[in-house]
Structure formats: C-alpha cells, structure tokens
Amino acid sequence: MSAEHTSALTESNPKRLSPRKRAQSFLMLGIATRESEQAMDVSEKKRHAAQAALRYVREGMLIGIGTGSTVNLFIDALAAGGTRVAAAVSSSNASTERLAAAGIEVVDLNDAGTLELYVDGADEATRDRHLIKGGGGALTREKIVAAASRQFICIADDTKLVARLGTFPLPIEVIPMARRWVSEQLVRLGGRPVWREKLVTDHGNHILDVHGLTIPDPPALERELNQIAGVVTVGLFAIDPADLLLIAHDDRIEVI
Numbered sequence: 001m002s003a004e005h006t007s008a009l010t011e012s013n014p015k016r017l018s019p020r021k022r023a024q025s026f027l028m029l030g031i032a033t034r035e036s037e038q039a040m041d042v043s044e045k046k047r048h049a050a051q052a053a054l055r056y057v058r059e060g061m062l063i064g065i066g067t068g069s070t071v072n073l074f075i076d077a078l079a080a081g082g083t084r085v086a087a088a089v090s091s092s093n094a095s096t097e098r099l100a101a102a103g104i105e106v107v108d109l110n111d112a113g114t115l116e117l118y119v120d121g122a123d124e125a126t127r128d129r130h131l132i133k134g135g136g137g138a139l140t141r142e143k144i145v146a147a148a149s150r151q152f153i154c155i156a157d158d159t160k161l162v163a164r165l166g167t168f169p170l171p172i173e174v175i176p177m178a179r180r181w182v183s184e185q186l187v188r189l190g191g192r193p194v195w196r197e198k199l200v201t202d203h204g205n206h207i208l209d210v211h212g213l214t215i216p217d218p219p220a221l222e223r224e225l226n227q228i229a230g231v232v233t234v235g236l237f238a239i240d241p242a243d244l245l246l247i248a249h250d251d252r253i254e255v256i
C-alpha cells in the first residue's frame with residue numbers, strides 16, 4: 001500500500017528589515033476594543049492585519065501579492081486606500097483575478113525584476129518569523145515572489161502564532177509521478193503525508209499535507225525536504241523567513 005493512500009501513513013537578497021528594535025515591539029493602532037471579554041472575530045482580526053500592512057506601501061511601488069483570505073482583505077484595503085502601486089506580481093490565479101477586479105495592474109515577474117515589497121499570509125508563524133504556508137496551495141509562486149522581494153511582510157491573526165511549527169500539516173508540492181516516492185521518504189522522516197486529492201496546483205502538480213512532523217529546527221528540515229527528488233516546493237519559509245510579522249490580536253497589532 002502506498003503511503004499516500006492510507007490515512008495511517010497518512011518551499012541573496014537584502015531583505016532584512018532594519019531597525020531590528022521594531023521587532024518585538026507593540027504597535028497600538030487604535031483598534032476599537034469591544035466589550036471586555038468578547039474576543040474579536042478572526043476575520044475581523046485578519047482585516048486589521050491587512051489594514052496594518054498598508055503603512056508599508058508607498059506610491060508607485062512594485063509589489064508582490066500572496067494568496068488567501070487575509071491577502072484578499074489586503075487587496076481590498078489597497079484598492080480602497082489612497083496609495084496607488086505601480087503594479088503587482090501575483091502568487092496565484094485567484095489573487096490575479098482579485099487584483100484585476102480591484103483595478104490593480106498585474107505584471108509578470110519576468111518583466112518586473114526585484115520587487116520592493118511582498119505581502120502574504122501564513123498558516124502558522126513563530127516569533128523567529130518562520131512560517132508554514134501553502135494551505136491555499138499557492139506555495140510555489142509564493143516562495144518565488146517572496147524570494148524576489150526586498151521585504152516580506154506576513155500578515156495574520158493571532159491564531160496563527162505558535163511556539164513551534166507543525167500542528168498545521170506541512171504542505172509540500174510534488175511532481176505528480178513522484179507522489180508515492182516522496183510520500184515514502186516523508187514517512188521515513190516520521191511524517192504522515194496525505195494527498196490533497198482534489199487539488200491540482202497552478203503548475204499542474206500535487207500537494208501532500210504532512211501531519212505529525214516535529215519541527216524543532218525549521219531551516220534544517222526545509223533543507224532536508226528540499227533534497228528529496230520530486231519535491232517542487234516545501235511549505236516551510238524558514239531558510240528565508242518573513243522580514244516582519246504583523247499579528248492582529250483582539251486589541252492591537254503586534255509587530256514581530
């Protein structure tokens with residue numbers, strides 16, 4: 001039985017942001033606090049995180065755009081805000097459609113070159129700014145556009161902030177013919193890969209969601225997984241982490 005068919009076995013640039021002291025600081029954005037114990041809705045927090053990223057956007061910038069519900073809110077906020085970007089490079093067909101609908105020109109990365117800013121969400125994030133991404137299946141283009149950008153700002157609600165990565169199953173994009181082989185290697189490493197059967201990526205590939213991995217050293221695991229033949233992109237963004245995390249809590253945006 002192949003690993004993927006049983007639930008039992010079941011992805012140099014000067015990106016570092018300065019000054020460093022901004023990390024760890026708390027930025028009060030005047031978000032209205034509700035009734036004392038009432039927690040803010042997750043989608044509302046995503047909206048606040050998206051809104052907070054607007055302050056990093058400058059008139060005429062070439063910007064990279066990620067994928068997902070938080071990024072959708074960022075695209076909406078960008079379209080509604082007064083700052084006009086020159087154009088955007090998109091990480092997915094879904095984001096391309098939303099950008100076009102918002103009247104933001106989408107250009108090919110090959111025509112754009114290095115981007116000034118990349119904004120994207122995450123499925124999990126640590127205070128080291130290591131990320132798990134790919135829940136929306138767009139990890140390959142996300143990793144490419146992030147790498148091609150000087151600054152990567154990750155926006156997320158506080159449910160995404162974790163002490164250690166790995167509760168969210170790690171997405172890995174694989175060449176279809178290598179799915180079984182890669183699954184077997186992942187089992188050998190202690191993971192339980194599950195084929196996301198209904199999804200074919202924008203590049204015609206498959207995704208394995210790997211459960212049960214303990215990830216004490218995200219950059220090391222990312223390097224190891226990158227070596228498996230047939231792996232296109234590992235959803236760990238740790239060798240080249242986000243430059244800045246904007247985490248929306250109930251009453252504030254935390255900048256990490």
Ligand code: 5RP
Pocket residue numbers: 066067068069070071120121122123132133134135136137138139142
């Ligand atoms: C898509 C991603 C997304 O950034 C991630 O899944 C978070 O999505 P959302 O903002 O909808 O919670 O990596 O591949």
